[in-house]
Amino acid sequence: MQQQTITGPGATQGQDVSPSQLPLEKPLYPRLRGANWDALDARLKHFHWITGTRHGSGRFEIRYGQARLARSLARLLRLPQEGRDVPTTLAIRREHIPNREIGDAEKWERTFGSRKLCSLQYACRQKFLVECFGILEMRFLLDACDRALLFHPVGTALAIGPLRLRLPLRLSLQVHARVAGLEGPPNRLGVTVSVAAPWVGLILSYEGYLESQYLNPDDEIMKRGPDTNS
Numbered sequence: 001m002q003q004q005t006i007t008g009p010g011a012t013q014g015q016d017v018s019p020s021q022l023p024l025e026k027p028l029y030p031r032l033r034g035a036n037w038d039a040l041d042a043r044l045k046h047f048h049w050i051t052g053t054r055h056g057s058g059r060f061e062i063r064y065g066q067a068r069l070a071r072s073l074a075r076l077l078r079l080p081q082e083g084r085d086v087p088t089t090l091a092i093r094r095e096h097i098p099n100r101e102i103g104d105a106e107k108w109e110r111t112f113g114s115r116k117l118c119s120l121q122y123a124c125r126q127k128f129l130v131e132c133f134g135i136l137e138m139r140f141l142l143d144a145c146d147r148a149l150l151f152h153p154v155g156t157a158l159a160i161g162p163l164r165l166r167l168p169l170r171l172s173l174q175v176h177a178r179v180a181g182l183e184g185p186p187n188r189l190g191v192t193v194s195v196a197a198p199w200v201g202l203i204l205s206y207e208g209y210l211e212s213q214y215l216n217p218d219d220e221i222m223k224r225g226p227d228t229n230s
Contacts, residue, residue: 028048032126043187052094056089056212062083065203080113088210089111107119108131112206138175139153175193175194176193188211189210189211190208190209193206
C-alpha cells in the first residue's frame with residue numbers, strides 16, 4: 001500500500017510526513033463542537049474525525065434565486081450552474097498555514113459539473129468556523145439538531161493580506177447549511193446549502209447527497225449504527 005503523505009505541522013518546508021508523525025490533536029470539526037460532538041450522527045463524526053485526505057462524490061440539484069439581480073450575481077461570481085442531478089465531487093485536504101492565527105486548516109475542493117468551488121476552513125478562537133473564498137471570509141457557529149450538523153452564519157468580512165474589513169450584519173451574506181446521515185448506503189450524507197444576500201434574497205441553493213470513500217460499512221463505528229454516542 002502506498003504511504004499517505006501529509007504536509008503539516010510536523011514537516012519541515014517542502015517535506016511530506018506520514019499521519020503518524022503529525023501531532024496528536026483533534027481535527028477541526030471535533031475541536032469546534034467540543035463536548036457536544038457526540039450529539040452528531042456517527043457517520044458525520046467518523047467523516048470529520050479523519051485527518052488525512054477525504055473524498056466524496058454524489059449528485060445535487062442546484063437552483064438560482066428568482067430575482068434577476070440574484071441570478072446575475074450567481075453568474076458574475078461564477079457559482080455552480082443551475083441543474084438537476086449535477087455530478088459533484090469533494091476533496092478535503094489538511095493544510096498547515098504559516099500564520100499564528102490559523103495554524104491547521106482544511107482545504108475544501110468542490111466540483112459541481114465542470115465548475116470548481118474551492119475554500120479554506122480553519123478555527124477562530126476555538127469557537128467559530130471560518131471559511132474563506134478568496135478575499136471573502138465567513139464565520140459560522142456549528143450546532144447539532146436531530147443528529148445533523150448545522151452551520152449558522154455569524155459574520156462576513158473582506159480579508160486582503162493582514163487587513164480585515166468586517167461587514168455589518170445587514171450587509172453580510174447569509175449562508176446556511178445542514179449535513180446529515182441519510183437512509184440507504186451507510187456512507188451517504190445529505191447536504192443542503194443556501195446562500196442569500198441583503199436586498200437581493202436567495203442567490204443560490206443546492207441539495208443532494210455525497211457518498212464518502214471513508215465511510216465503510218465494515219468499520220466498527222458503522223457496525224454500531226448511526227445512533228451510537230461513542
